Amino acid sequence: MKSKTALISLLLGILSFIHLFGIEKAAMAIIFGTIALKEGLEDKKSGYMAKSGILLGLLYLVVLTVVSIKYFPEMFKLIENLK
């Protein structure tokens, strides 16, 4: 692949049409961070950046999952009451 930034541009353009509470951004952060680490990085700073991106993406997904697990049962109860 000649230009990785061109590929990233294309992927982000496609993702502009998808809105899933930021899940798509977290997924991209994790995937690109993992790819960067597997390819091998020349300096420590890049490694820290990739790891930070992965951790932030995972943290967001965990927070969103915890909030969903906490609040969705209430919403489901509300739906059952409205039936």
Add this chain to the structure above:
Amino acid sequence: MKCDDAIKKLSAYLDNELKDNLRTELENHLKICPDCSREHETLAGNAKFMLTLPEIEPSPYFIQQTLAKIRKTERREKGFFTWVPVPAMAVLILVLLSYFLSFSIKVFALEPESRKKIAGHAFESAVKGSHVLGHVSFKKFCKRSCDILCECKICPMYQNKGDKMIR
């Protein structure tokens, strides 16, 4: 053959590594293109000059030292950060999507009036915290939304009358 392709193949041509059809194509191109022909002469001249230079004996352990340097620069990460994040992400996304999908299916199965109540309840939960950020901006936001569904019950602009807020 375009000039970009011809320039890229010149090195392989000088080393006799090109296939016959590509070789013929390149030779035909060199006959008609003065720039590529000049580039070919320069490269061929450099190659001939290199052959006239004396051979240098590498230092002892040259190969081992070079490989060690390569291994040092290639910081391939192994362990947690290469194997855990992607499967963890897949599991979390599956859990989230299953919640959203089941919620959407149940909501769409409801009557429109009931769906409106759900929307009001969800909106109320979402904006409850926002009034601490700015009293004025909260009022503006809430008023705009309450034009659509006046059931937020938290906007200080509106009077409370039973279950519904009226202006």
